[in-house]
Amino acid sequence: MSARIVINPITCDGHGLCAELLLELIELDDWGYPMLRSAEVPPHLEAAARRARSLCPTLALLLAGNG
């Protein structure tokens, strides 16, 4: 079972790092806030997802499941 990305919309400030690190899964809306193309993290992107989680300046990106 893969990890799922969950973004806390309150904590998120639209820095946009996650979209740079995970451009396959995340794109930014017109105001710089992340939109998930897909919440499921495929195996080959798990390392990138963990990096996005630890590098988010407000720790708004969370991983649910076994991430």
Next chain:
Amino acid sequence: MTVVEQDLPAGEETALVNWLNGGDARPTFAPPRPSDRGVDGWPTLVDNVETLAHVALIARHGAAAYRQAGEVDEPGTILVTARGALARPGIHELAIGSPLGPLLGPEPTGAVLIGGYFGTWLSPDQARAADLSNRALRPLGASIGCGLVAALPVGHCPLHEVDAVLAWLAANSAGQCGACVNGLPVLSHAFAELAAGDRTGSAAAGLDRWTPMVAGRGACKLPDGAVRFLASARVAFADHIETHRRSGPCPPNRTTTLPTPPLEGWR
């Protein structure tokens, strides 16, 4: 007992719990939902007073007696808030499934908003033919919602009313989530341009682009509700929008049906 500040997001269940826990009356990120961990960390039941009144009636008189009103799958009564150009404005307790016609009354009305500011616009004919149950309203894209039934007067411009409500929703969000803080004012401005007469089609294009960027992306249901209300208006008033596009906006309405009061707010 405690008094919560009168603010738009304050009644949302996580906002209420947050307030009771000493924080702002603004929604928090879930999980955990209050039913798992709420006030002082305890599982917390959040209900409105109308629900509790129904529970008290069931406890006193029994389920069978309660079910004598309403429908099989939607038993009981609801409190309807009737506003605007209909026969009897005010709050009425009606059995679920009651026809809307008598509530609207014998005089013609303009469009009817069902369910609240997150609700759905119906044409006068649709509203008159409908019953007040989710079973009857669902095929019309509507639901009972908070029980509001608001009828605009004949000849009033519905776009002015929608514009005012959208601006009010945008101004009264909790101001926490980017999609809502940015998206609702943008949608509100675009609708105002649509209502002013969208000659180039750019307002409609903006609404099409930004609506999916707003719905579902907040911590609470305010952005979803606003988008639903807006989308319903664009469908219900498509002809009127086209008239504005060709001939410019209507003059201001003589009266306002949908209130947009200033709120104390957490600000």
